[in-house]
Amino acid sequence: MNEKYIENIISVMEQPFYTTPEFWIASIIGIASVYFSVKAFKEAREAKKAAFEAGKTVKIQTITIELTEIAQRLDKLDFELNFSEARDLLNEVSRRIRRLIAPFQDTDYLSQPCATLKEALEQAKAALNEVRPQDSEDQELPPNTIYFATQGHFSNISSLVAEIMGLFEKRTIEVTE
């Protein structure tokens, strides 16, 4: 019994392993597992990238809405604006714009427009300093004095904000395509 059993084992061992169907079944299952694993990995990576881009798109859309509000505010400048109102408006607009463009100012397509916008904000500040009252704000100046000094600058800021919004929208279209 023992000898027969050993002979059987020897005969099995003498057969090449690749001639056995079990080997090929196991190999096919193994290769299929590797293929599906790689495929799953690639799809997960694509999904992660898509989710990241979608997050960025939502963020850009939020920023675009806020920039639209700023541009609309700048376009409705009061003809009889006084110095304090102009100063408060410029401070608020400057703070909001700088906060919104800060994450994008080093990106290739936005670095130049962001730099130009920041320069326009500085020019508006300088223009406002040119109409800073010497003593009190109750000076009897024509009511359009502050408007005349600042309107061009506010209009310039509004135009530059619109250009940046356009670039954001272009990017959103490219991502969603």
Next chain:
Amino acid sequence: MDNETNELMDYLYKISHKSLHGDIPWNQQNPSTFQWIQSSDNDHFQVTIQKAATPPLRGLLILEAKEQSIYLFQVQDKSNKQTVISLSSKERPEVYPALSEIFHGAEKGMDVRAGNVLKRLLGE
């Protein structure tokens, strides 16, 4: 230029000339605005000359442009608070040289007047 415009320009140049010699008592209300109050028995006028900078046109296509100055000359009748004259070099570029000279005259005229005051203070 028509006769009316020529006449207007003459008056503007007269103001600039008188300003330059310190004959018009301009007061500086802020770094870019000078004011002259002219009162008589019947009239009470407030004259202002203001200088402003127009921002350079810059955008995606225009990268370099120069900042330009614009001037606003206004006369208000203080009795009824109406603006009787308003001349802007932005809307009327032909008045730019005259308004520029008035502004320059107001600046220099203030120096002349300041010099006269200091001379009197020193008893010279």
